[in-house]
Amino acid sequence: MKLNKRYLRNIKENLPFYLSASILTAVGLVLFFLFYIAGTGISAFGEKFFAENKVEDASFTTYIEIPDDKLAELENNYNATLEKERYVNQKEDGFTARVFVPNGKIDLYEIKEGRSIENADEILISAGYAEENGVAVGREKMVLRGKEYTVVGTFLRPDYLYMLENMTDDYKNVTTFFLAYMDEGEFTSVFGAGSYNYKVVYHDHNRIADFRKAVNADYYVSSYLSADNNARITFVDGQAQMFILAAWVMLVMLPFVTVALISIMIGRKIRSEQKVIGTLSALGYTKKRLTLHYSLFAVIPGLIGGVLTSVLALILAKPFGSLGLADYEPFAPEFTLPVWIALAGVAVPTLIYWLCGILKIGKLLKRDTVELLGNKVGNDGKAKKILARKKAKVKVKMAVRSLAANPGRSLVVFLGVFLGAVIVAFAFSFIDSVKAVGEQAHGEFGSFKYEYILNTLEDGNPSDGEAVLVAPFESKDGKRFSVMGVDGDNTLWNLTTQSGNRADTENGWYMSSLCAAIFGLEEGDEFTFVSIASLEEKTVRINGIIKNGYQNYIVSSRENAAEIAGLAATKYNAVLSDRELAIDGSSVMEIISDTTYETQMDNMLRSMSGMVYAMMIIGGVVCVAALYAVINLMVSENASSISMLKVLGMEDRRINSMIISANHLLLIPGIAVGILAAYGGMAWYSSAFVDVENLIIPATLKWSSVLITIAATSVCYFVSLLLVRRKVGKTDMVESLKDNRE
Amino acid sequence: MFIEVNHAKKQYGKGEAAVFALDDANFSLEKGKICVILGPSGSGKSTLLNMIGGLDSLDGGEVVIDGRNITKLNKKELTAYRKQSVGFVFQFYNLIADLTVEENVQVVAEIAETPLDTDEILSALDIEKYRYRFPKELSGGQQQRVAIARAMVKNPKLLLCDELTGALDTKSSRSVLTFIEKINREYGTTILIITHNEAIAGIADQVVRIRDGRIASKEENANKISAKDLVL
Ligand SMILES: Nc1ncnc2c1ncn2[C@@H]1O[C@H](COP(=O)(O)OP(=O)(O)O)[C@@H](O)[C@H]1O
Ligand SMILES: [Mg+2]
Numbered sequence: 002m003k004l005n006k007r008y009l010r011n012i013k014e015n016l017p018f019y020l021s022a023s024i025l026t027a028v029g030l031v032l033f034f035l036f037y038i039a040g041t042g043i044s045a046f047g048e049k050f051f052a053e054n055k056v057e058d059a060s061f062t063t064y065i066e067i068p069d070d071k072l073a074e075l076e077n078n079y080n081a082t083l084e085k086e087r088y089v090n091q092k093e094d095g096f097t098a099r100v101f102v103p104n105g106k107i108d109l110y111e112i113k114e115g116r117s118i119e120n121a122d123e124i125l126i127s128a129g130y131a132e133e134n135g136v137a138v139g140r141e142k143m144v145l146r147g148k149e150y151t152v153v154g155t156f157l158r159p160d161y162l163y164m165l166e167n168m169t170d171d172y173k174n175v176t177t178f179f180l181a182y183m184d185e186g187e188f189t190s191v192f193g194a195g196s197y198n199y200k201v202v203y204h205d206h207n208r209i210a211d212f213r214k215a216v217n218a219d220y221y222v223s224s225y226l227s228a229d230n231n232a233r234i235t236f237v238d239g240q241a242q243m244f245i246l247a248a249w250v251m252l253v254m255l256p257f258v259t260v261a262l263i264s265i266m267i268g269r270k271i272r273s274e275q276k277v278i279g280t281l282s283a284l285g286y287t288k289k290r291l292t293l294h295y296s297l298f299a300v301i302p303g304l305i306g307g308v309l310t311s312v313l314a315l316i317l318a319k320p321f322g323s324l325g326l327a328d329y330e331p332f333a334p335e336f337t338l339p340v341w342i343a344l345a346g347v348a349v350p351t352l353i354y355w356l357c358g359i360l361k362i363g364k365l366l367k368r369d370t371v372e373l374l375g376n377k378v379g380n381d382g383k384a385k386k387i388l389a390r391k392k393a394k395v396k397v398k399m400a401v402r403s404l405a406a407n408p409g410r411s412l413v414v415f416l417g418v419f420l421g422a423v424i425v426a427f428a429f430s431f432i433d434s435v436k437a438v439g440e441q442a443h444g445e446f447g448s449f450k451y452e453y454i455l456n457t458l459e460d461g462n463p464s465d466g467e468a469v470l471v472a473p474f475e476s477k478d479g480k481r482f483s484v485m486g487v488d489g490d491n492t493l494w495n496l497t498t499q500s501g502n503r504a505d506t507e508n509g510w511y512m513s514s515l516c517a518a519i520f521g522l523e524e525g526d527e528f529t530f531v532s533i534a535s536l537e538e539k540t541v542r543i544n545g546i547i548k549n550g551y552q553n554y555i556v557s558s559r560e561n562a563a564e565i566a567g568l569a570a571t572k573y574n575a576v577l578s579d580r581e582l583a584i585d586g587s588s589v590m591e592i593i594s595d596t597t598y599e600t601q602m603d604n605m606l607r608s609m610s611g612m613v614y615a616m617m618i619i620g621g622v623v624c625v626a627a628l629y630a631v632i633n634l635m636v637s638e639n640a641s642s643i644s645m646l647k648v649l650g651m652e653d654r655r656i657n658s659m660i661i662s663a664n665h666l667l668l669i670p671g672i673a674v675g676i677l678a679a680y681g682g683m684a685w686y687s688s689a690f691v692d693v694e695n696l697i698i699p700a701t702l703k704w705s706s707v708l709i710t711i712a713a714t715s716v717c718y719f720v721s722l723l724l725v726r727r728k729v730g731k732t733d734m735v736e737s738l739k740d741n742r743e
Numbered sequence: 744m745f746i747e748v749n750h751a752k753k754q755y756g757k758g759e760a761a762v763f764a765l766d767d768a769n770f771s772l773e774k775g776k777i778c779v780i781l782g783p784s785g786s787g788k789s790t791l792l793n794m795i796g797g798l799d800s801l802d803g804g805e806v807v808i809d810g811r812n813i814t815k816l817n818k819k820e821l822t823a824y825r826k827q828s829v830g831f832v833f834q835f836y837n838l839i840a841d842l843t844v845e846e847n848v849q850v851v852a853e854i855a856e857t858p859l860d861t862d863e864i865l866s867a868l869d870i871e872k873y874r875y876r877f878p879k880e881l882s883g884g885q886q887q888r889v890a891i892a893r894a895m896v897k898n899p900k901l902l903l904c905d906e907l908t909g910a911l912d913t914k915s916s917r918s919v920l921t922f923i924e925k926i927n928r929e930y931g932t933t934i935l936i937i938t939h940n941e942a943i944a945g946i947a948d949q950v951v952r953i954r955d956g957r958i959a960s961k962e963e964n965a966n967k968i969s970a971k972d973l974v975l
Contacts, residue, residue, distance in 0.1 A: 389877075648798060650854065659850070735793055735798055
């Protein structure tokens with residue numbers, strides 16, 4: 002007997018199953034490949050770009066300028082590379098430009114389009130802004146401080162691949178903010194000295210602490226930000242790693258439904274062929290050989306899915322890759338798929354399916370040959386006798402029993418609905434939560450409309466607004482946060498503790514909930530941290546937590562904060578106000594307004610919407626594919642009942658609803674659990690990635706989103722029913738009655 | 744005549760491989776009679792029954808039931824015809840495994856226009872004591888009685904039985920046929936039984952023999968006996 006020909010015939014006979022299983026496999030694999038390609042592509046690009054363009058290890062500022070010869074001395078003494086970088090923030094009508102003099106040693110730039118500066122009236126601008134705003138390179142002129150410059154090129158820069166305007170921002174700004182390079186002489190003539198900071202690359206990591214202490218001793222460090230705390234730099238690899246994680250989650254999660262489907266399918270195949278199997282084993286086919294033969298049916302969807310995936314991956318790699326790049330400056334990483342990953346991607350689900358096939362067959366082949374020959378296996382019919390004596394609609398009783406008697410099949414229906422709902426709801430929850438950040442964040446900051454962060458230390462009290470002292474510090478493991486001081490009668494900064502009282506800042510320290518989450522601290526705990534300047538340790542006791550999931554700070558009175566920061570008690574460097582103040586622009590480092598967050602979150606949603614919608618479509622496909630396969634199976638399994646009901650004059654519609662409506666019972670739980678899981682997933686994501694995101698995302702799912710999820714999932718569900726509906730119509734009464742036995 | 748089949752033709756396949764399942768078959772039956780159609784396997788019995796029951800369409804000729812030509816009905820009308828007028832029983836009982844005896848009958852009662860009382864039909868077939876059992880818990884003969892109850896609950900004018908004892912032992916066969924007889928007696932249902940088992944002809948009012956798709960003979964049964972006396 003030639004067993005091999007049977008594979009092809011089986012595919013033909015069970016086309017819906019193989020189709021769905023292959024599509025489900027391919028969707029899982031494509032997502033795996035694409036996330037993997039995007040993740041590794043971005044990560045590799047970042048690594049190479051950072052190395053080639055000498056990304057900084059840290060940047061810092063000092064109260065006393067370091068003379069050039071001393072820079073060289075520090076370089077030698079501490080085995081480091083140092084460079085002073087000159088820049089200015091130039092606010093114009095409609096945009097802000099951060100104009101730099103090009104560096105020679107650290108944070109170099111790479112031309113993306115056009116050419117370098119050759120004349121004084123030429124500038125380069127960052128590529129993201131140019132692309133977003135359609136700046137015509139080589140022709141377009143821009144006015145900076147009243148002087149016109151031609152944009153001759155665009156560039157990328159390693160410490161600005163993620164274009165945060167301010168370090169406190171939560172999303173890039175390429176609509177109204179860009180970097181620019183200008184000829185050094187021109188810069189000096191237009192902006193004078195400008196601002197400056199120092200960039201450092203360490204070649205000996207054991208000497209970092211000594212270096213920092215030495216610099217502070219002589220020049221007084223006013224700020225220090227290591228690359229590890231610099232979201233503009235860490236975000237590149239951070240997001241890449243998240244993509245890679247997502248890839249593996251997809252690879253493990255999505256074949257799950259297919260596995261359930263396959264095990265049902267194989268079980269059915271074997272039950273329907275038990276006579277053949279009995280005969281074959283009576284003829285002397287070994288169990289091993291039979292197991293191999295039947296388990297290979299399970300491998301088919303893995304292989305077809307694999308091939309389908311290669312095609313899809315080829316088509317989708319580019320558009321999807323660019324979705325993954327939405328947050329960055331427009332760099333073009335090489336998206337490659339290593340052969341071993343491609344093979345592993347195909348092999349993992351295939352192996353899982355095969356294993357599942359072998360297990361299922363092993364169980365069935367344990368039965369006697371005689372039992373098999375007598376067609377007795379699998380007709381045990383347990384767990385069906387529910388509601389036998391209860392008064393209820395026959396249709397409902399049938400539905401309940403049919404679900405209970407076919408747990409595998411029910412599971413697939415449930416999973417199909419669940420996956421559809423969970424993916425759609427998660428996508429919505431993501432949108433809702435990000436929107437919630439935009440809407441709620443400022444309220445948690447306080448009731449001020451503007452916060453002016455100054456680049457100078459002021460003394461006493463401002464003529465207008467409320468004074469705040471903000472000083473950056475680091476935890477002992479190098480994570481940054483702020484120490485803040487506010488006046489006791491401050492009205493504009495949110496000082497309501499989680500227990501609902503006003504924080505007694507005059508007599509103790511309070512911590513933002515973000516800070517508490519990041520460092521794992523609670524009310525009453527002691528918090529030890531170090532000065533970014535002297536690296537000296539400080540310890541405070543936390544009297545309470547203030548709900549603020551967006552800012553990482555501890556707060557007390559101005560005196561207390563000043564003491565920790567080593568400043569006079571009357572110093573301040575930020576002003577809060579409930580209206581716009583006329584503060585000299587050159588002394589303002591950053592302005593946070595009550596719309597800053599909303600704008601950032603809107604931008605984030607805009608650039609991520611492609612990925613979110615892609616997810617929703619994938620959710621729909623998974624849902625329809627799983628349901629279509631299993632409901633099709635259900636109709637085949639019930640072919641004899643269906644024909645009999647037809648023969649007895651029941652209309653197709655009624656039969657359809659009798660046989661298939663069992664699944665309706667799973668629709669609501671599937672959707673409900675899906676929505677809960679999506680919300681739970683969002684809540685988990687929000688707490689697990691507090692560190693990466695640097696904010697506590699308020700997990701949100703609006704009622705409207707819940708309703709849309711329910712509607713969308715139900716539509717997918719009924720679409721799959723509709724696809725199967727024809728099958729009932731096509732069931733030939735005479736044919737299926739001929740050879741069907743109970 | 745209650746049933747009239749005139750010049751019925753049914754062909755399967757084409758050309759060399761063509762099989763004439765019915766080849767100019769003519770047949771008629773009076774209302775309220777039991778007719779047994781005999782013939783070897785493949786002679787066209789099932790095809791004839793399916794035509795009368797409105798399951799399949801003819802290639803030629805016509806079937807008239809109670810004065811109504813069903814050959815001309817469309818799919819929807821045929822469904823309605825089957826629903827109102829015809830009960831079917833097959834060799835394999837085709838009961839819905841997920842439903843109890845009672846529920847199997849109820850499902851069909853629900854679609855009928857003038858159904859019989861479910862309890863009545865269950866007791867008529869002596870299966871009311873199994874009403875909460877599932878098909879798998881019953882013997883073949885008991886299952887076939889449920890199948891008859893299911894077909895009869897619609898109170899059809901015509902009951903069509905295709906090899907209804909084909910899978911049963913002699914004792915169960917006799918019992919099932921006793922109930923068929925009872926139905927004919929109590930409800931006046933016209934009953935057509937097709938079988939290759941000559942012995943069953945004993946309970947018929949009329950016996951028809953079919954061979955190669957043609958009616959070979961048709962005779963009244965002068966020696967009609969009770970089913971319980973059948974020697975199977
Ligand atoms: N669907 C079909 N396709 C092809 N041939 C068929 C089909 N149904 C019946 N036949 C053929 O028609 C003939 C009569 O069949 P049938 O009416 O089932 O006979 P019986 O019931 O007397 O055994 C047989 O030769 C059978 O092979
Ligand atoms: Mg037959």
